[in-house]
Amino acid sequence: DSTEAIGSRYQDKLVGSFGDSAIFAFAQPSALVCGEGAMIVTDDTETVSRLRQYRARGISERGSVVAPTRPPLQAEMSDIQAAIGLVQLARLDGILQRRQQVEALYFERMKSFEGIKDPYHGPDATAVHWFVYEVHLGTRFSRSSRDxxxxxxxxxxxxxxxxxxxxxxQSYYRERGGGHCPTAVRVSDRTLILPFHPRLGEEEIAFIIETLKDASVNVGAGAAIY
Structure with missing residues (x-):
């Protein structure tokens, strides 16, 4: 699933260009949004054939009782959604650039919070485009204060x-012996996301950060985070 990393690069390879296949979903808050639907990319012709058969039955196959080898899911996007997606795909570089500018504005405002650092980039991540803007609260905060x-x-x-x-x-993994991961729970309990889209302006971001600061004081955990 490459949805949350569209436009990013790993070891200088664009996400979606390596592996057997990759999927990009088109629902909010993705950088490429056309309501619903998704795209699967692969260079394996057998995978393409199987996916198309699962997606929907072709017009030429609708009168046949033997042509389809598996039941179709009728999971295709509408033409309108696809048209919106194609227009956005052509503008994707500009959309990603603007989202990076919004991220930079957030970080400039966030620096007045004690101990905030640049988001971590792994050494093999040669280009990173964030899906959401995350804030990690410090250890003085609890899950209830985050809420x-x-x-x-x-x-x-x-x-x-x-x-x-x-x-x-989550129940699916818990029922299958998902294990005990206390660090993941602690981080999750102190994580929240803020609005993140290309149309955010500097004044709006300033308001969001000031409101976040006031809220952190209101819960009695102090103004500093991290």
């Missing part, structure tokens, strides 16, 4: 949210 901050932000019209639950705590 209170999110509530305060949303009361002021800021679409903040907690983000996200560790996979091993």
């Amino acid at each position: 209170a901050i999110v509530t305060d932000l949303r009361a002021q019209g800021v679409e903040a949210a907690s983000y996200c639950l560790p996979m091993h705590t």
